[in-house]
Amino acid sequence: MSSSTPQHGSARERAEKLVGAMTLEQKIAQLHGAMETIDIYALSAQLAESGADMDQLAAQVQVERHVAAIDELGIPRFRITNGPVGVGMGDGTPSPPATSLPMTIGVAAGFDPELAHTYGDIIGSETATLGQHVLEGPGVCLHRTTIAGRNFEYFSEDPYLTGVMGVAVTRAIQAHDVIAMGKHYVVNDQEYERFRASVEVDEHVLRELYLLPFEMLVKDAGLAAIMSAYNRIRGVYATEYRHTLTDILRTEWGFEGYVQSDFWSCRSAAPSLNAGMDHEMPDAKWLNETNVKAALQDTSLEIETVNRALVRRYTQMFRFGQFDRPYAPGEIDARGHGAAARTIGSQIAVLLKNDGGVLPLDPHVGSIVIIGQPAFVDQACLGGGGSSKVIPLYTVPPLDGLRDVLRDLGSAATVTKVTVGEDLSNLDAARSAARQADVVVLMAGLVATEGTDQSDATMPHDQNRMLDELLGVNPTTVVVLKDSNPVLMPWLDKAPAVLEAWNQGAEDGHVVADLLFGVVNPSGKVPTSYPASADDTLYAGRPERYPGTDEGDGYPVIRYSEGLEVGYRWFQAQGIEPLFGFGFGLSYTTFDLSAVAVDAPDAGHAPLTVTATVTNTGAVRGAEVVQVYLGVPVSGQPPKRLVGFRKVWVEPGEHQQITITVDPATTNHPFAVWDYGTRGFVTRPGEYTVYVGTSADDTPHTATLTVQ
Incomplete structure (x- = not known):
């Protein structure tokens, strides 16, 4: 300095x-960056x-x-x-x-x-x-x-x-x-x-x-x-x-x-x-x-x-003391941060489907084959095209990750890979490999990028046809999705199990293997609804909503005319069933949500408390997310808005009591709506409904509050 x-x-x-x-x-000179x-x-x-x-x-x-x-x-x-x-x-x-x-x-x-x-x-x-x-x-x-x-x-x-x-x-x-x-x-x-x-x-x-x-x-x-x-x-x-x-x-x-x-x-x-x-x-x-x-x-x-x-x-x-700190770049703790990234990755994957308990896979099988296109089976799926792209310190490809985890589990299973060309020209070879293996892991997905939107929610390079033709060849087949966005799944009925792993980054190979073999129990929940069809979206047939229209000024105008009906609010307000709704996610165990109680001594004006008991009724440790939604009795409001949630890990056969507090005074204005007259958030009088459950579409516990 x-x-x-x-x-x-x-x-x-x-x-x-x-x-x-x-x-x-x-x-x-200090008002701008130094690039030419x-x-x-x-x-x-x-x-x-x-x-x-x-x-x-x-x-x-x-x-x-x-x-x-x-x-x-x-x-x-x-x-x-x-x-x-x-x-x-x-x-x-x-x-x-x-x-x-x-x-x-x-x-x-x-x-x-x-x-x-x-x-x-x-x-x-x-x-x-x-x-x-x-x-x-x-x-x-x-x-x-x-x-x-x-x-x-x-x-x-x-x-x-x-x-x-x-x-x-x-x-x-x-x-x-x-x-x-x-x-x-x-x-x-x-x-x-x-x-x-x-x-x-x-x-x-x-x-x-x-x-x-x-x-x-x-x-x-x-x-x-x-x-x-x-x-x-x-x-x-x-x-x-x-x-x-x-x-x-x-x-x-x-x-x-x-x-x-x-x-x-x-x-x-x-x-x-x-x-x-x-x-x-x-x-x-x-x-x-x-x-x-x-x-x-x-x-x-x-x-x-x-x-x-x-x-x-x-x-x-x-x-932040930046005038006082000399420029002295050091060395990143690659091993420690990589381990943390692996932990994060294993807790964000969403188990979308698991018919017959196909997952977790038995690590002590004879042979496993992973099949997919290059971006998803040949290398770690880093994702994130554009200015936010990270140059990785290291990566763990899928094949290496599976072999590492199987070795740690004492398994002698062999793991092979078939890379399907983006033109699907070698699909017969993939089908043959799937037929001969004991377990098949199909990997597919989508890597989005800054600067361009997708034309639709279909995975690129005909991956849906790839999955459709390979599913059913071997009864022990699971689909691992590696996505930047929710995707359409026309092949879903043929898939026994589907795991959304997202674009995982450097630890992709280890994270997916940890989840497939049950080293970690998936506990993620859907953060953005998956539509069953492109026709179910808020902009289907409505170009003024997206991508916009030229209204005479020479540039596209995008009108948010759907109002507050975005995401799960749109699906619920329109009575459309999503493929996988907001807050949904399965587990390798099962849970029971009981003893739900809502305490609101001064509804809408003082903190509301939701208490519940989460019991693990299955055989392995897992996590459930208790979610609280509120129905606001004001014209134009969607059926529900998320106002609280709590993730809790529970051992098999045990239970945890949780408390979620919804305070009207907090920054997210849980009870309030924007008032044009006062130009501020206000809580309207009326009958409010509190919904408690484990997803936006699964809220069996309700309570009605009267706000004076």
């Missing part, structure tokens, strides 16, 4: 003193024309994720890394390797804030070890559609589950004196035309769904930074929308951090800074000397606004 850097006072006071000592040119400006729109078009993907675009910027230092003022090189699914694309040459973790959608399937904290702890630790200051994550946009390209780095279709898990990850990251950055603010729920599209959304829908996880990050986790989105909101770019950046974020929520643009989402100088954006990344396309000085000259921008932007960022840097 330079002797000229303020060393006394609060973080904000030190930031104000520092800005007061800067020249105008120094201030402008490129034409991102032309580059994106070139990549699309050449058939390249976002990974190649990300490679263009992986070494330029920083703000240049000002040594004479003691301002360090400000190093920024992506990382909602592990530390990726950080500031370095090349971008440093890190632990490749499971995708965030899988973390949400864990329904366990402690597990999410462990996840964030790994990310925060590795960010700090690599000498980075900012971790661009967590991402807390919602899964409005099941085909959005970045769902893998967001949590869920439900705002409360998303918020709870996001808060846990944020706290863990910032415990390492790393700035966590919630993203993408806001309604960046699709990748289609993300640089151009405008989202039209009613205010109560914005507040009760899409803003809610961000509000929880700000109020419950002390979030230090927000990343503004690419898209327009109501015709105004998110980086220029004062309603969200200032009125809501700062005036209403009290946010004291800073707002960074997503890479090239900044579209102006004065309008962006005036609206509440504070920092442009990765370059100075807009916040350069020419533009800023011209705006100051014509008074469309005031110097106090420039100062404000810098004070906000420096306050967070002082808060």
